[in-house]
Amino acid sequence: MLISVESHEAQKGRQRLRALVDFYLGVHSAPEIAGQEVNTAAEFARALRETGLDVTEHVGGHGVVGVLANGPGPIVLIRAELDALPLAERTGLSYASGIPGVMHACGHDLHLAAALGSAQELAWSPETWGGTLVVVGQPAEERLTGAEAMLADGLFTRFPTPAVALAQHVAPLPVGVIAHGSALTLASAQVRVDLEGESAHAALAPWSTNMVATIGQVSSLWQEVAARYGALATMTAVTAGSAANVEAQTAELLGSARARSLTVVDDVIDSTRASLASLSSARATLTVTGAAEAVAVDPELAADLLSEHARIFGPTRVWSRYATNAADDFSALGRELRSGKRVRLGYWMFGAVDHDVWRAAGERTGAADAPAIPGNHSDLFAPQLNSIATAVVALTSAARSQLAARTLRPMEGSTS
Ligand SMILES: [Zn+2]
Structure with a gap:
């Protein structure tokens, strides 16, 4: 008889993911529209504080900024959005929105869970990296005003100014797929x-x-x-x-x-x-x-992130020339600083569509991008929960690749 013993690490990983899924379900079931993200911001701030970050609230409205300083090294910002849409959810899911006429139909709840997951991964392994991580919970993305409001309230002056800012967005792609491209959004x-x-x-x-x-x-x-x-x-x-x-x-x-x-x-x-x-x-x-403005990804950074994702997920899961008609005011963070330097932007999309649904939709419509699947801003938008794991890994590996690498010192007496 074969006894399978789950390693301690695997068990811990599963528990952490379960907690992130719970965080997601909580945010999903209590959505708040742009400008009213009071509880979502408070929950995100609380979770970041529990993780050990130094957290400031009410930045440019309901914006949240968490800082995790870990010695000398680059400053990397990761950003997720707080707001939902004025839309009545019709998915019928057990964890569907409990707020009439408001729904997380753009996946900002997924982005928040992934940003929290990445902050945790890095906070809990300080010996593996150096630098400063800045985690941003941005309000009012759906109105294209929140990023500017946070910048006007000192995002780059009151907090460590990043060399690199990273964000990701869920898209109607199969779960597990990461999509890069130079035209991921429009202005x-x-x-x-x-x-x-x-x-x-x-x-x-x-x-x-x-x-x-x-x-x-x-x-x-x-x-x-x-x-x-x-x-x-x-x-x-x-x-x-x-x-x-x-x-x-x-x-x-x-x-x-x-x-x-x-x-x-x-x-x-x-x-x-x-x-x-x-x-x-x-x-x-x-x-x-x-x-x-359209998100202008830094070409060199984009190439680095693409190869990092391909290394981790395998080349078939990483698409390189994806494009959408969506917009994201994350673009505002790519501005020129007083020093004359520009904050380099990294951005990619990740899938959340069940593989069978994806295949069936593709066969039905014959279209490569399967438009029959209810996507972002649909009242039937229902991303798969296991996309959270991919999103955490995609964001953590991207952030890690831009922070200072530190190798573990071999333990005293170690022979190999
Ligand atoms: Zn949206």
């Missing part, structure tokens, strides 16, 4: 259009503002202008009117535009504003509420 701006016309009896429609028709016009205009610039834009939310026989006097539209760079996005916005000025049915005001 994006979020806008609000306020319309103001005349309220009137619906019977006067031919002579008054037809607000709903105007909303349609504005929405089409936004898309058409973007298409002229090779950009992608949609209006995604609208508030107007309250009765079947009263013309609404005001309306509010929310939407976004995305393109390769913010210069193109700005062109789309300027051109749309010019067209809106000649609308005859209502006065229109377009306001930019948040914006982020």
Whole structure:
């Protein structure tokens, strides 16, 4: 009879992963939208403090910064986001959101668990590395305002200024896959259009503002202008009117535009504003509420991280030319410092789709990226829990590769 004895190390690893999954489940079931991440921030801060980091809260809103200083060496920042989306979860999972109309549909809860896991791995093995780890819990990513708010509140001046900043994002890819690329995100701006016309009896429609028709016009205009610039834009939310026989006097539209760079996005916005000025049915005001440049990964760093991930996960699990239309204000951290040096950004995506689901979707649609799978921002988005392990390893190995390497001194009396 074969007796399998799990090593002490393996047992400890399993317990740590179980605790991280519990942390994830807690965050997932109690999501908070951008700007309201009070409890999520407090939980993340508490967990980092328990791990031994020096933690500061309320940085740029609900931002959390944890510092783990471990002697001389490079300063490496890892970042995860705190906010969820105003979306009602329909996954039916036992741990689904308990907050009506709010859902972690973008995987920020996974990112937080992975950042915590990496902080723990490094905090619990101080003899293997040197330098300083800065762990950031960033608020309001979904509004593309949180990173700028943290920088304005001294992220790079009140805390150790990093040479390298790292972040990762879950994507509709099979569990275990890590995807690198130079165009992982696009630049994006979020806008609000306020319309103001005349309220009137619906019977006067031919002579008054037809607000709903105007909303349609504005929405089409936004898309058409973007298409002229090779950009992608949609209006995604609208508030107007309250009765079947009263013309609404005001309306509010929310939407976004995305393109390769913010210069193109700005062109789309300027051109749309010019067209809106000649609308005859209502006065229109377009306001930019948040914006982020595309994440510009440092090419040398990206090559280093790609080879590190390929070494750890094996080359078939690491994709090198992935691209998406998503945006992430992590880009703001790649700024030039007063010293003239630039913070080098590293960024990659990891999969969380069950392999059978992935295969079935691929066969159904015949598409390589299986768009039939409910992805980020879908109310059916349900990442696999075992993606947390991959995300922890991906982030820890990336951070470790940029910190100072220290080899263990052989023990006294050791013979090999
Ligand atoms: Zn998102």
